[in-house]
Amino acid sequence: MISVKDKVVIVTGAASGLGEADARMLAAESAIVIMTDINADTGQRIAEEIGATFFQQDVSSESGWSDLINLVRSQFGRLDALVNNAGIAVIANIETTTADQWRRTMATHLDGTFWGCQSAIPLMKESGGGSIINMSSTAALVGIPAYLAYSAAKGGILSMTKSIAVHCKQQKLGIRCNSIHPGSISTPMVHEAVKTLAGIDMTAMPDVEQGRKDMGIGEPDDIAHMVTYLISDASKHINGAQIVIDNADTVV
Numbered sequence: 634m635i636s637v638k639d640k641v642v643i644v645t646g647a648a649s650g651l652g653e654a655d656a657r658m659l660a661a662e663s664a665i666v667i668m669t670d671i672n673a674d675t676g677q678r679i680a681e682e683i684g685a686t687f688f689q690q691d692v693s694s695e696s697g698w699s700d701l702i703n704l705v706r707s708q709f710g711r712l713d714a715l716v717n718n719a720g721i722a723v724i725a726n727i728e729t730t731t732a733d734q735w736r737r738t739m740a741t742h743l744d745g746t747f748w749g750c751q752s753a754i755p756l757m758k759e760s761g762g763g764s765i766i767n768m769s770s771t772a773a774l775v776g777i778p779a780y781l782a783y784s785a786a787k788g789g790i791l792s793m794t795k796s797i798a799v800h801c802k803q804q805k806l807g808i809r810c811n812s813i814h815p816g817s818i819s820t821p822m823v824h825e826a827v828k829t830l831a832g833i834d835m836t837a838m839p840d841v842e843q844g845r846k847d848m849g850i851g852e853p854d855d856i857a858h859m860v861t862y863l864i865s866d867a868s869k870h871i872n873g874a875q876i877v878i879d880n881a882d883t884v885v
């Protein structure tokens with residue numbers, strides 16, 4: 634049975650898009666949700682609405698992670714799952730990417746995911762195991778020209794995930810680690826990209842399902858269902874997997 638009831642779960646980047654959808658679905662399924670984001674106003678508002686806890690965090694900061702884990706340990710006494718979801722998507726290719734764009738992308742995605750996994754594992758060990766979900770992208774599998782740094786960072790998340798999964802299995806920690814690779818999903822990040830790259834205002838397209846059919850763009854709950862499953866014990870044999878959710882847009 635797919636249940637996340639009473640599981641203590643951290644979702645980063647939960648004030649928007651995929652992270653928000655994860656937090657909403659997990660809270661609706663009776664998980665104990667800790668939402669984090671750099672955007673405190675929106676994050677706090679959503680947390681109050683769904684009965685979650687909000688913690689302001691920049692995922693690229695190591696000290697922020699130890700503060701977060703200390704809070705979770707003292708308030709909830711355990712940690713069952715971490716969704717490393719926070720991200721940015723700078724539109725720049727190999728010829729135009731600046732040093733600042735490169736470093737910000739690596740700091741958010743790679744440092745953020747690394748600190749998240751390293752910080753969460755000790756508390757998950759104390760809790761008897763856990764599930765880590767790292768949000769990668771189909772960009773990790775094909776390398777998108779307009780997203781040079783993003784593709785590189787998401788590729789790093791893919792291999793970091795596998796390394797962590799095998800380590801945790803070898804050490805018999807009871808901790809699983811999987812990556813999800815969404816194609817285009819209707820979130821503010823993608824609305825911005827579609828506007829910049831194709832001149833289309835998706836926010837003016839009220840019918841999400843039509844957007845999916847016409848433009849191949851999925852909806853946040855398509856990812857949240859998988860996150861919920863990967864956190865549940867029903868997925869206990871899934872470890873080190875790269876799960877593509879793109880309706881065959883990227884078949885490699």
Ligand SMILES: NC(=O)c1ccc[n+]([C@@H]2O[C@H](COP(=O)([O-])OP(=O)(O)OC[C@H]3O[C@@H](n4cnc5c(N)ncnc54)[C@H](O)[C@@H]3O)[C@@H](O)[C@H]2O)c1
Binds near residue numbers: 769
């Ligand atoms: N939407 C898609 O089509 C898609 C596809 C593949 C992968 N992804 C990945 O999914 C994740 C979520 O993307 P989204 O589409 O929901 O984007 P989004 O822009 O809607 O939301 C991202 C959230 O992350 C937060 N954030 C950014 N930098 C942060 C930091 N340093 N510390 C803490 N929070 C930070 C933002 O404030 C925002 O709330 C990202 O990792 C993204 O790369 C999205």
